[in-house]
Amino acid sequence: MSSTDSLYFDAASTAPLHPVARQALTAALDEGWADPARLYRSGRQARMLLDAARETVAELIGARPDEVSFTGSGTQAVQLGLLGALRGRRRTGRHLVHSAVEHSSVLHTAERWETEGGEVAVVPVDRSGRVDAARFAAAARPDTALAVLQSANHEVGTVQPVAETAALLSGLPGGVPLLVDAAQSIGRLPGPDGWSLLTASAHKWGGPAGVGVLAVRKGVRFNSALPADERESGRVPGYVNVPAIVAAAASLRAVRAEAQAENARLHALVERIRARVPQLVPEVEVVGDPVHRLPHLVTFSCLYVDGEVLLGELDRAGIAVSSGSSCTSSTLTPSHVLAAMGVLTEGNVRVSLPPGTTEAQVDRFLAVLPEVVARVRAPLGLELAPPAGAPAEQLVLDALGKRCPLPVIELAKRIGDVPPGGLVVVLADDEAARLDIPAWCEMRAQAYEGEAPASAYGADRGFAYLVRRVS
Numbered sequence: 001m002s003s004t005d006s007l008y009f010d011a012a013s014t015a016p017l018h019p020v021a022r023q024a025l026t027a028a029l030d031e032g033w034a035d036p037a038r039l040y041r042s043g044r045q046a047r048m049l050l051d052a053a054r055e056t057v058a059e060l061i062g063a064r065p066d067e068v069s070f071t072g073s074g075t076q077a078v079q080l081g082l083l084g085a086l087r088g089r090r091r092t093g094r095h096l097v098h099s100a101v102e103h104s105s106v107l108h109t110a111e112r113w114e115t116e117g118g119e120v121a122v123v124p125v126d127r128s129g130r131v132d133a134a135r136f137a138a139a140a141r142p143d144t145a146l147a148v149l150q151s152a153n154h155e156v157g158t159v160q161p162v163a164e165t166a167a168l169l170s171g172l173p174g175g176v177p178l179l180v181d182a183a184q185s186i187g188r189l190p191g192p193d194g195w196s197l198l199t200a201s202a203h204k205w206g207g208p209a210g211v212g213v214l215a216v217r218k219g220v221r222f223n224s225a226l227p228a229d230e231r232e233s234g235r236v237p238g239y240v241n242v243p244a245i246v247a248a249a250a251s252l253r254a255v256r257a258e259a260q261a262e263n264a265r266l267h268a269l270v271e272r273i274r275a276r277v278p279q280l281v282p283e284v285e286v287v288g289d290p291v292h293r294l295p296h297l298v299t300f301s302c303l304y305v306d307g308e309v310l311l312g313e314l315d316r317a318g319i320a321v322s323s324g325s326s327c328t329s330s331t332l333t334p335s336h337v338l339a340a341m342g343v344l345t346e347g348n349v350r351v352s353l354p355p356g357t358t359e360a361q362v363d364r365f366l367a368v369l370p371e372v373v374a375r376v377r378a379p380l381g382l383e384l385a386p387p388a389g390a391p392a393e394q395l396v397l398d399a400l401g402k403r404c405p406l407p408v409i410e411l412a413k414r415i416g417d418v419p420p421g422g423l424v425v426v427l428a429d430d431e432a433a434r435l436d437i438p439a440w441c442e443m444r445a446q447a448y449e450g451e452a453p454a455s456a457y458g459a460d461r462g463f464a465y466l467v468r469r470v471s
Contacts, residue, residue, distance in 0.1 A: 006318040007361050012154060012184060012297055012352035013322055018206030021251035025208060028243035036242055037231065046242045053242075053249035060252055061182070061198060062191040063215045069232040070245050071212035074183045074201025078105040080225065080236060081179050081197045081214050085146045086113060088221035092174070093143025094118040099131050099150070099160070100340035103181055106148050107336070128289035129158035129341045137168035140176045150181040151192050155337040155350060156288030157297035159185070166194025177220050184294060186213075187255045188263060196220045205255050206355070207248035210241060258355070266353050267295040268456030269362045273351060274298050280370045282384035287343045297352040301338070305347030305376050313372045314349075319365055322350040359458035393422040400454070400462050404432035407465075408440050415446065415469055422469050427454050429462030437465045446470050 008016065032049040034042035051065070058065040071077040086096065096113055098106055100122050110120045121139045125131050131149065140147060147169055152159045162180055169176040177196030187205025191198065197220060202211035214235060216222050222235065229237030255262075274286050283303035302310065307323045314321055334345040351365070377384070395418050399407035407428040415424050426437060434451065441448035447468035454462040 006320065007365060008320045009351045009353060009357075009365065010320050010322045011354040012157075012204070012350065014203045014209065015187070015206040016354050017208065018251040018254055018355075020254040021207050021247040024250035025243055025247035028246040032242040032246055036240065049246050050240065050242050053245045056249040056253055057213060058215075060191070060256055061186060061200065061213070061215060062193075063198070064218065066233065067215050067217055069214045069216070069235045070240055070248075071214050071232075071236050072210055072238075074181075074199060074204065074212045075103075075105040076236075077199035077201070077212035077214040078103065078179075078181055079109050081199050081216070082106065082109045082146065082148065083113075083225035084216075084222045084235060085177060085179060085197055085220065086118065087223040087225055089145040089177070090223075092145050093141070095121065095141050095144040096146055096148070097121045097123060097136070097139045097144055097176075098148040099123050099125060099136065101125050101129055101153050101155075101158075101337045102148060102150055103154055103183070104336075106150075106181065125158075125340055127342055128292075129153050129156045129287070129337065130289050130292060131160055131165070133161045133164040133168055136165050137172065140169060140172055142173065144176050146179060147176050148179045148181065150183075151185040151189070152182075152294050153288070153337060154184050155335060156299045156341070157184075157294040157352075158289040159189075159292040159294065161292075162192040163194045166192075166196075170194065177217075184297075187252060188259050188295065197222075202244075202248035202251070205252055207251040208244045211244050211248040255355070262355050263295040264453070265455050266355075266357065268453050269353060269357060269359065270296060270298045270351075271452075272359075272362060272456055273366065274300075276366050277369065279387050280366060281373050282387055284373075284387075285344060287338070287341065287348075296354075297350065299348065299350045301344035302347035302349070302373055303344060304380055304382060305373060307346060307348050309376050310347055310349065310372065313376055314368070317368050317372060319368060322352070323348045359456065393418045394425065395422065396425045396457055396464075397427065398459075399426055399428045399430075399433070400459060402428070402430065404428075404430050404436050407433045408436050411437065411440065411467060412444075415467065418469050420469055420471055423449075424467045424469065425457060426465040426467065427457060427459050427462055428465060429454075433465060434463070437467065441467055 032046040034046045036047035036050045054065045054068050058068045123136045123139050166178045179197040180195040181199050183201045183204050186200040196217050198215040200213040203209040277300050286300045311323050338345040397410050399410050411426050438448045447470050449466040452464045454464045457464050
Protein backbone atom coordinates (compact mmCIF):
# COMPACT_ATOMS: atom_id res chain seq x y z
CA MET A 1 0.00 0.00 0.00
CA SER A 2 1.44 3.38 -0.94
CA SER A 3 1.85 6.19 1.56
CA THR A 4 -0.80 8.16 -0.31
CA ASP A 5 -3.32 5.45 0.61
CA SER A 6 -2.51 5.54 4.31
CA LEU A 7 -4.78 7.09 6.92
CA TYR A 8 -3.33 9.17 9.75
CA PHE A 9 -5.78 9.08 12.66
CA ASP A 10 -3.44 10.10 15.49
CA ALA A 11 -3.82 13.88 15.65
CA ALA A 12 -3.90 13.78 19.46
CA SER A 13 -0.25 12.70 19.40
CA THR A 14 0.73 15.33 16.89
CA ALA A 15 -1.32 17.14 14.27
CA PRO A 16 -0.07 17.50 10.69
CA LEU A 17 1.65 20.84 10.10
CA HIS A 18 -0.99 23.40 9.17
CA PRO A 19 -0.38 25.12 5.79
CA VAL A 20 -0.40 28.51 7.52
CA ALA A 21 2.32 27.30 9.89
CA ARG A 22 4.45 26.20 6.96
CA GLN A 23 4.05 29.57 5.23
CA ALA A 24 4.74 31.56 8.39
CA LEU A 25 7.77 29.45 9.25
CA THR A 26 9.31 29.93 5.82
CA ALA A 27 8.80 33.69 5.97
CA ALA A 28 10.07 33.98 9.55
CA LEU A 29 13.24 32.05 8.73
CA ASP A 30 14.16 34.97 6.46
CA GLU A 31 12.83 37.80 8.64
CA GLY A 32 13.21 36.58 12.21
CA TRP A 33 16.51 34.73 12.37
CA ALA A 34 18.39 37.28 14.50
CA ASP A 35 18.61 37.56 18.29
CA PRO A 36 15.49 39.41 19.46
CA ALA A 37 17.40 40.72 22.50
CA ARG A 38 19.75 42.79 20.31
CA LEU A 39 19.14 46.42 19.34
CA TYR A 40 20.40 46.40 15.77
CA ARG A 41 17.91 46.29 12.90
CA SER A 42 17.69 42.52 12.36
CA GLY A 43 17.38 42.01 16.11
CA ARG A 44 14.59 44.58 16.34
CA GLN A 45 12.86 42.86 13.43
CA ALA A 46 12.98 39.52 15.21
CA ARG A 47 11.73 41.17 18.41
CA MET A 48 8.75 42.65 16.58
CA LEU A 49 7.84 39.22 15.22
CA LEU A 50 8.23 37.63 18.66
CA ASP A 51 6.09 40.32 20.32
CA ALA A 52 3.38 39.96 17.67
CA ALA A 53 3.33 36.18 18.13
CA ARG A 54 3.09 36.60 21.91
CA GLU A 55 0.14 39.00 21.52
CA THR A 56 -1.64 36.56 19.20
CA VAL A 57 -1.26 33.60 21.54
CA ALA A 58 -2.26 35.70 24.55
CA GLU A 59 -5.42 36.88 22.83
CA LEU A 60 -6.42 33.34 21.83
CA ILE A 61 -5.85 31.77 25.25
CA GLY A 62 -7.38 34.67 27.19
CA ALA A 63 -4.22 36.13 28.72
CA ARG A 64 -2.12 39.30 28.71
CA PRO A 65 0.99 39.26 26.50
CA ASP A 66 3.29 39.72 29.49
CA GLU A 67 1.76 36.64 31.09
CA VAL A 68 2.83 34.40 28.18
CA SER A 69 6.22 32.69 27.87
CA PHE A 70 7.37 30.24 25.21
CA THR A 71 9.07 26.97 26.11
CA GLY A 72 10.73 24.16 24.19
CA SER A 73 7.72 21.80 24.48
CA GLY A 74 4.40 21.27 26.22
CA THR A 75 6.07 18.89 28.67
CA GLN A 76 8.64 21.53 29.59
CA ALA A 77 5.85 24.07 30.05
CA VAL A 78 4.07 21.75 32.49
CA GLN A 79 7.24 20.96 34.43
CA LEU A 80 8.38 24.58 34.70
CA GLY A 81 4.88 25.76 35.54
CA LEU A 82 4.37 23.15 38.25
CA LEU A 83 7.73 23.56 39.94
CA GLY A 84 7.73 27.35 39.61
CA ALA A 85 4.30 27.71 41.21
CA LEU A 86 5.12 25.24 43.98
CA ARG A 87 8.37 27.07 44.78
CA GLY A 88 6.64 30.42 44.59
CA ARG A 89 4.04 29.35 47.16
CA ARG A 90 6.30 27.37 49.48
CA ARG A 91 5.31 29.62 52.40
CA THR A 92 1.73 28.40 51.99
CA GLY A 93 2.77 24.76 52.08
CA ARG A 94 4.07 21.83 50.08
CA HIS A 95 0.79 20.09 49.25
CA LEU A 96 -0.12 19.42 45.58
CA VAL A 97 -3.46 18.21 44.20
CA HIS A 98 -4.00 16.69 40.75
CA SER A 99 -6.44 14.33 39.05
CA ALA A 100 -5.71 10.66 38.46
CA VAL A 101 -5.78 11.07 34.67
CA GLU A 102 -3.25 13.86 34.14
CA HIS A 103 -0.56 13.65 31.49
CA SER A 104 2.64 11.83 32.45
CA SER A 105 4.48 15.17 32.59
CA VAL A 106 2.34 16.06 35.62
CA LEU A 107 2.73 12.63 37.23
CA HIS A 108 6.50 12.59 36.86
CA THR A 109 6.85 16.10 38.27
CA ALA A 110 4.59 15.19 41.18
CA GLU A 111 6.74 12.13 41.89
CA ARG A 112 9.82 14.33 42.02
CA TRP A 113 8.02 16.75 44.32
CA GLU A 114 7.25 13.89 46.70
CA THR A 115 10.87 12.71 46.76
CA GLU A 116 11.87 16.24 47.76
CA GLY A 117 9.52 16.22 50.73
CA GLY A 118 6.27 17.46 49.21
CA GLU A 119 2.87 15.84 49.59
CA VAL A 120 0.54 14.88 46.73
CA ALA A 121 -3.20 14.15 46.71
CA VAL A 122 -4.59 12.32 43.66
CA VAL A 123 -8.29 12.88 42.94
CA PRO A 124 -10.13 9.92 41.33
CA VAL A 125 -12.38 10.13 38.28
CA ASP A 126 -15.62 8.42 37.30
CA ARG A 127 -15.89 5.69 34.67
CA SER A 128 -16.04 8.33 31.91
CA GLY A 129 -12.73 9.85 33.06
CA ARG A 130 -14.28 13.02 34.49
CA VAL A 131 -13.57 14.50 37.92
CA ASP A 132 -16.23 15.78 40.25
CA ALA A 133 -15.46 19.47 40.81
CA ALA A 134 -16.63 19.47 44.43
CA ARG A 135 -14.60 16.36 45.25
CA PHE A 136 -11.54 17.85 43.58
CA ALA A 137 -11.82 21.08 45.56
CA ALA A 138 -12.41 19.11 48.77
CA ALA A 139 -8.97 17.50 48.35
CA ALA A 140 -7.34 20.89 48.95
CA ARG A 141 -6.02 21.77 52.41
CA PRO A 142 -4.86 25.00 54.08
CA ASP A 143 -1.29 24.09 53.04
CA THR A 144 -2.16 23.30 49.41
CA ALA A 145 0.20 25.28 47.20
CA LEU A 146 -1.17 24.26 43.80
CA ALA A 147 -3.84 22.20 42.04
CA VAL A 148 -3.51 20.75 38.52
CA LEU A 149 -6.34 19.76 36.19
CA GLN A 150 -6.17 19.15 32.44
CA SER A 151 -8.77 20.77 30.21
CA ALA A 152 -9.35 17.54 28.25
CA ASN A 153 -7.90 14.09 28.51
CA HIS A 154 -5.28 13.03 26.00
CA GLU A 155 -6.33 9.35 25.87
CA VAL A 156 -10.14 9.37 25.92
CA GLY A 157 -11.05 12.99 25.09
CA THR A 158 -13.13 13.69 28.20
CA VAL A 159 -13.44 17.42 28.90
CA GLN A 160 -13.00 18.38 32.54
CA PRO A 161 -15.10 20.92 34.53
CA VAL A 162 -12.23 23.41 34.74
CA ALA A 163 -14.21 26.62 35.29
CA GLU A 164 -16.37 25.08 38.01
CA THR A 165 -13.35 23.58 39.75
CA ALA A 166 -11.39 26.83 39.54
CA ALA A 167 -14.28 28.76 41.06
CA LEU A 168 -14.46 26.36 44.02
CA LEU A 169 -10.69 26.51 44.56
CA SER A 170 -10.60 30.31 44.45
CA GLY A 171 -13.39 30.39 47.03
CA LEU A 172 -11.35 28.48 49.60
CA PRO A 173 -9.65 30.47 52.38
CA GLY A 174 -6.62 32.10 50.78
CA GLY A 175 -7.51 30.58 47.41
CA VAL A 176 -5.68 27.78 45.61
CA PRO A 177 -4.19 28.50 42.16
CA LEU A 178 -5.06 26.06 39.37
CA LEU A 179 -2.65 25.00 36.64
CA VAL A 180 -4.54 23.85 33.55
CA ASP A 181 -2.85 21.61 30.99
CA ALA A 182 -4.70 22.70 27.86
CA ALA A 183 -2.54 20.86 25.34
CA GLN A 184 -5.37 18.81 23.82
CA SER A 185 -8.03 21.52 23.70
CA ILE A 186 -6.54 24.94 23.07
CA GLY A 187 -6.44 24.58 19.28
CA ARG A 188 -10.06 23.46 19.11
CA LEU A 189 -11.90 25.06 22.03
CA PRO A 190 -11.75 28.50 23.66
CA GLY A 191 -9.40 28.81 26.58
CA PRO A 192 -11.05 27.69 29.83
CA ASP A 193 -11.97 30.20 32.53
CA GLY A 194 -10.48 30.42 35.99
CA TRP A 195 -6.93 29.22 35.43
CA SER A 196 -3.94 30.66 37.27
CA LEU A 197 -1.37 28.95 35.07
CA LEU A 198 -1.98 27.43 31.64
CA THR A 199 0.21 25.25 29.44
CA ALA A 200 -0.11 24.20 25.80
CA SER A 201 1.88 22.63 22.97
CA ALA A 202 2.00 23.94 19.39
CA HIS A 203 2.35 20.61 17.60
CA LYS A 204 -1.01 19.52 19.02
CA TRP A 205 -2.81 22.21 17.00
CA GLY A 206 -0.81 21.99 13.77
CA GLY A 207 2.09 24.26 14.68
CA PRO A 208 5.72 23.14 14.55
CA ALA A 209 7.16 20.84 17.18
CA GLY A 210 9.44 22.39 19.76
CA VAL A 211 7.16 25.22 20.91
CA GLY A 212 5.29 25.13 24.20
CA VAL A 213 3.29 27.82 25.98
CA LEU A 214 3.45 28.69 29.66
CA ALA A 215 1.09 31.41 30.86
CA VAL A 216 1.21 32.70 34.43
CA ARG A 217 -1.43 35.14 35.64
CA LYS A 218 -0.30 38.38 37.20
CA GLY A 219 -0.39 38.02 40.95
CA VAL A 220 0.40 34.30 40.98
CA ARG A 221 3.57 33.72 42.96
CA PHE A 222 6.14 32.05 40.73
CA ASN A 223 9.79 31.22 41.35
CA SER A 224 11.56 29.37 38.57
CA ALA A 225 13.11 26.06 39.52
CA LEU A 226 16.00 26.78 37.15
CA PRO A 227 18.84 29.33 37.44
CA ALA A 228 17.91 32.92 36.57
CA ASP A 229 17.82 33.97 32.93
CA GLU A 230 16.81 37.30 31.45
CA ARG A 231 14.69 35.82 28.64
CA GLU A 232 10.97 35.00 28.70
CA SER A 233 10.28 36.96 31.91
CA GLY A 234 12.79 34.79 33.76
CA ARG A 235 10.51 31.74 33.54
CA VAL A 236 12.23 29.90 30.67
CA PRO A 237 15.99 30.07 30.16
CA GLY A 238 17.71 29.95 26.81
CA TYR A 239 17.49 31.33 23.30
CA VAL A 240 14.00 31.39 21.79
CA ASN A 241 13.16 29.94 18.37
CA VAL A 242 11.49 32.98 16.83
CA PRO A 243 10.55 31.43 13.45
CA ALA A 244 8.89 28.41 15.11
CA ILE A 245 7.06 30.65 17.60
CA VAL A 246 5.78 32.84 14.77
CA ALA A 247 4.54 29.76 12.92
CA ALA A 248 2.91 28.44 16.09
CA ALA A 249 1.01 31.68 16.67
CA ALA A 250 -0.08 31.96 13.04
CA SER A 251 -1.37 28.39 12.95
CA LEU A 252 -3.19 28.80 16.27
CA ARG A 253 -5.08 31.77 14.88
CA ALA A 254 -5.87 29.81 11.71
CA VAL A 255 -7.16 26.67 13.45
CA ARG A 256 -9.25 28.66 15.89
CA ALA A 257 -10.84 30.55 12.99
CA GLU A 258 -11.71 27.21 11.38
CA ALA A 259 -12.67 25.48 14.62
CA GLN A 260 -16.44 25.95 14.69
CA ALA A 261 -17.08 24.46 11.27
CA GLU A 262 -14.37 21.80 11.50
CA ASN A 263 -15.40 20.74 15.00
CA ALA A 264 -18.99 20.19 13.84
CA ARG A 265 -17.83 18.14 10.87
CA LEU A 266 -15.40 15.98 12.85
CA HIS A 267 -17.92 15.58 15.67
CA ALA A 268 -20.35 13.99 13.20
CA LEU A 269 -17.65 11.63 11.94
CA VAL A 270 -16.69 10.65 15.49
CA GLU A 271 -20.35 10.05 16.31
CA ARG A 272 -20.42 7.68 13.37
CA ILE A 273 -17.42 5.77 14.72
CA ARG A 274 -18.85 5.70 18.25
CA ALA A 275 -22.11 4.24 16.95
CA ARG A 276 -20.75 1.83 14.35
CA VAL A 277 -17.78 0.19 16.10
CA PRO A 278 -19.95 -1.59 18.73
CA GLN A 279 -22.24 -2.71 15.90
CA LEU A 280 -19.39 -4.07 13.78
CA VAL A 281 -17.04 -5.61 16.35
CA PRO A 282 -18.13 -8.10 19.04
CA GLU A 283 -17.09 -7.49 22.66
CA VAL A 284 -16.05 -3.85 22.37
CA GLU A 285 -16.62 -0.88 24.67
CA VAL A 286 -16.44 2.79 23.71
CA VAL A 287 -14.88 4.70 26.61
CA GLY A 288 -14.80 8.35 27.65
CA ASP A 289 -17.58 10.81 28.32
CA PRO A 290 -20.18 10.63 25.52
CA VAL A 291 -21.16 14.31 25.93
CA HIS A 292 -18.30 16.24 27.57
CA ARG A 293 -15.58 15.34 25.08
CA LEU A 294 -13.32 16.64 22.36
CA PRO A 295 -14.96 16.70 18.92
CA HIS A 296 -12.27 14.78 17.04
CA LEU A 297 -11.37 11.93 19.40
CA VAL A 298 -12.90 8.55 20.21
CA THR A 299 -11.45 5.65 22.16
CA PHE A 300 -12.66 2.06 22.39
CA SER A 301 -11.41 -1.15 23.95
CA CYS A 302 -11.59 -4.58 22.34
CA LEU A 303 -11.77 -7.59 24.65
CA TYR A 304 -9.38 -10.53 24.00
CA VAL A 305 -7.01 -8.37 21.92
CA ASP A 306 -3.39 -7.37 22.54
CA GLY A 307 -3.13 -3.64 21.92
CA GLU A 308 0.32 -3.70 20.36
CA VAL A 309 -0.63 -6.48 17.95
CA LEU A 310 -3.85 -4.69 16.97
CA LEU A 311 -2.05 -1.42 16.26
CA GLY A 312 0.56 -3.27 14.24
CA GLU A 313 -2.09 -4.96 12.11
CA LEU A 314 -3.88 -1.64 11.53
CA ASP A 315 -0.55 -0.09 10.56
CA ARG A 316 0.01 -2.85 8.01
CA ALA A 317 -3.44 -2.01 6.64
CA GLY A 318 -2.29 1.60 6.24
CA ILE A 319 -4.08 3.06 9.25
CA ALA A 320 -2.16 4.94 11.95
CA VAL A 321 -3.91 5.09 15.32
CA SER A 322 -2.74 5.20 18.91
CA SER A 323 -3.42 3.20 22.05
CA GLY A 324 -3.52 3.50 25.80
CA SER A 325 -3.26 -0.26 26.15
CA SER A 326 -0.90 -2.03 28.48
CA CYS A 327 1.18 -3.39 25.63
CA THR A 328 2.19 -0.54 23.35
CA SER A 329 5.61 0.15 21.92
CA SER A 330 6.20 3.04 24.31
CA THR A 331 5.33 1.42 27.65
CA LEU A 332 4.98 -1.97 29.28
CA THR A 333 2.64 -0.82 32.06
CA PRO A 334 -1.13 -0.37 31.84
CA SER A 335 -2.44 3.07 30.93
CA HIS A 336 -2.89 4.99 34.16
CA VAL A 337 -5.85 6.82 32.57
CA LEU A 338 -7.78 3.66 31.69
CA ALA A 339 -6.89 2.08 35.02
CA ALA A 340 -8.18 5.14 36.90
CA MET A 341 -11.43 4.98 34.93
CA GLY A 342 -11.87 1.29 35.71
CA VAL A 343 -12.24 0.28 32.05
CA LEU A 344 -10.48 -2.36 29.98
CA THR A 345 -6.78 -1.56 29.53
CA GLU A 346 -6.15 -4.16 26.81
CA GLY A 347 -6.98 -3.83 23.14
CA ASN A 348 -7.41 -0.08 23.40
CA VAL A 349 -7.61 2.05 20.26
CA ARG A 350 -7.58 5.86 20.21
CA VAL A 351 -8.77 7.44 16.98
CA SER A 352 -8.11 11.18 16.73
CA LEU A 353 -9.07 12.72 13.41
CA PRO A 354 -6.93 15.47 11.88
CA PRO A 355 -8.55 18.42 10.09
CA GLY A 356 -9.81 17.51 6.64
CA THR A 357 -10.70 13.89 7.43
CA THR A 358 -13.43 12.71 5.06
CA GLU A 359 -16.38 10.39 5.48
CA ALA A 360 -14.83 8.04 2.93
CA GLN A 361 -11.71 7.73 5.07
CA VAL A 362 -13.78 6.98 8.17
CA ASP A 363 -15.79 4.39 6.21
CA ARG A 364 -12.56 2.75 5.11
CA PHE A 365 -11.43 2.52 8.74
CA LEU A 366 -14.80 1.03 9.72
CA ALA A 367 -14.50 -1.51 6.90
CA VAL A 368 -10.97 -2.57 7.84
CA LEU A 369 -11.34 -2.66 11.64
CA PRO A 370 -13.66 -5.72 11.98
CA GLU A 371 -11.44 -7.79 9.70
CA VAL A 372 -8.29 -6.83 11.62
CA VAL A 373 -9.81 -7.52 15.04
CA ALA A 374 -11.16 -10.88 13.84
CA ARG A 375 -7.72 -11.80 12.46
CA VAL A 376 -6.00 -10.91 15.73
CA ARG A 377 -8.56 -12.92 17.72
CA ALA A 378 -8.53 -15.92 15.36
CA PRO A 379 -5.65 -17.84 17.05
CA LEU A 380 -7.59 -17.78 20.33
CA GLY A 381 -10.30 -20.03 18.89
CA LEU A 382 -13.12 -17.90 20.28
CA GLU A 383 -16.59 -18.05 18.77
CA LEU A 384 -18.00 -14.57 19.34
CA ALA A 385 -21.56 -13.79 18.32
CA PRO A 386 -22.12 -10.72 16.13
CA PRO A 387 -23.14 -7.63 18.11
CA ALA A 388 -26.86 -7.60 18.80
CA GLY A 389 -28.80 -5.38 16.48
CA ALA A 390 -25.95 -4.83 14.06
CA PRO A 391 -27.22 -3.59 10.73
CA ALA A 392 -26.51 -5.96 7.91
CA GLU A 393 -25.81 -3.26 5.37
CA GLN A 394 -25.99 0.46 4.70
CA LEU A 395 -27.03 2.28 1.55
CA VAL A 396 -26.59 6.01 0.98
CA LEU A 397 -28.95 7.66 -1.51
CA ASP A 398 -27.96 11.05 -2.89
CA ALA A 399 -31.17 13.02 -3.48
CA LEU A 400 -29.56 16.45 -3.09
CA GLY A 401 -31.04 19.00 -5.46
CA LYS A 402 -34.20 16.91 -6.00
CA ARG A 403 -37.60 18.22 -4.96
CA CYS A 404 -40.07 16.05 -3.12
CA PRO A 405 -41.52 13.56 -3.85
CA LEU A 406 -38.34 12.48 -5.69
CA PRO A 407 -36.31 11.72 -2.49
CA VAL A 408 -39.23 9.60 -1.22
CA ILE A 409 -39.53 7.83 -4.56
CA GLU A 410 -35.79 7.03 -4.49
CA LEU A 411 -36.19 5.63 -0.98
CA ALA A 412 -39.18 3.47 -1.99
CA LYS A 413 -37.34 2.11 -5.03
CA ARG A 414 -34.08 1.28 -3.23
CA ILE A 415 -35.00 0.15 0.30
CA GLY A 416 -35.26 -3.41 -1.01
CA ASP A 417 -31.55 -3.25 -1.85
CA VAL A 418 -30.68 -3.71 1.83
CA PRO A 419 -31.74 -6.75 3.85
CA PRO A 420 -34.01 -6.43 6.91
CA GLY A 421 -32.08 -4.57 9.57
CA GLY A 422 -30.15 -2.63 6.95
CA LEU A 423 -29.95 1.17 6.99
CA VAL A 424 -30.84 3.53 4.15
CA VAL A 425 -29.47 7.06 4.40
CA VAL A 426 -31.27 9.60 2.23
CA LEU A 427 -29.35 12.81 1.57
CA ALA A 428 -31.77 15.62 0.73
CA ASP A 429 -31.87 19.41 0.86
CA ASP A 430 -35.58 19.88 0.15
CA GLU A 431 -37.28 20.95 3.38
CA ALA A 432 -40.31 18.82 2.59
CA ALA A 433 -38.20 15.67 2.97
CA ARG A 434 -38.13 16.26 6.73
CA LEU A 435 -41.90 15.63 6.77
CA ASP A 436 -42.40 13.25 3.87
CA ILE A 437 -39.73 10.65 4.70
CA PRO A 438 -40.98 9.99 8.28
CA ALA A 439 -44.55 9.92 6.97
CA TRP A 440 -43.61 7.36 4.31
CA CYS A 441 -41.92 5.22 6.99
CA GLU A 442 -45.11 5.31 9.06
CA MET A 443 -47.24 4.26 6.08
CA ARG A 444 -44.86 1.48 5.02
CA ALA A 445 -44.07 0.20 8.55
CA GLN A 446 -40.37 1.02 8.25
CA ALA A 447 -38.31 2.49 11.12
CA TYR A 448 -37.44 6.16 10.85
CA GLU A 449 -34.33 6.80 13.01
CA GLY A 450 -34.04 10.57 12.71
CA GLU A 451 -31.75 12.94 10.87
CA ALA A 452 -28.11 13.98 10.97
CA PRO A 453 -26.03 16.63 9.20
CA ALA A 454 -25.36 15.54 5.64
CA SER A 455 -21.74 16.57 6.21
CA ALA A 456 -21.35 13.36 8.22
CA TYR A 457 -21.75 11.56 4.89
CA GLY A 458 -19.50 13.84 2.86
CA ALA A 459 -22.15 16.24 1.52
CA ASP A 460 -21.71 20.00 1.64
CA ARG A 461 -25.39 20.79 2.31
CA GLY A 462 -28.69 19.31 3.40
CA PHE A 463 -29.54 16.57 5.89
CA ALA A 464 -29.20 12.81 6.13
CA TYR A 465 -32.48 11.01 6.90
CA LEU A 466 -31.98 7.56 8.43
CA VAL A 467 -34.39 4.74 7.62
CA ARG A 468 -34.01 1.22 8.99
CA ARG A 469 -35.61 -1.53 6.91
CA VAL A 470 -38.00 -3.55 9.05
CA SER A 471 -39.30 -5.98 6.44
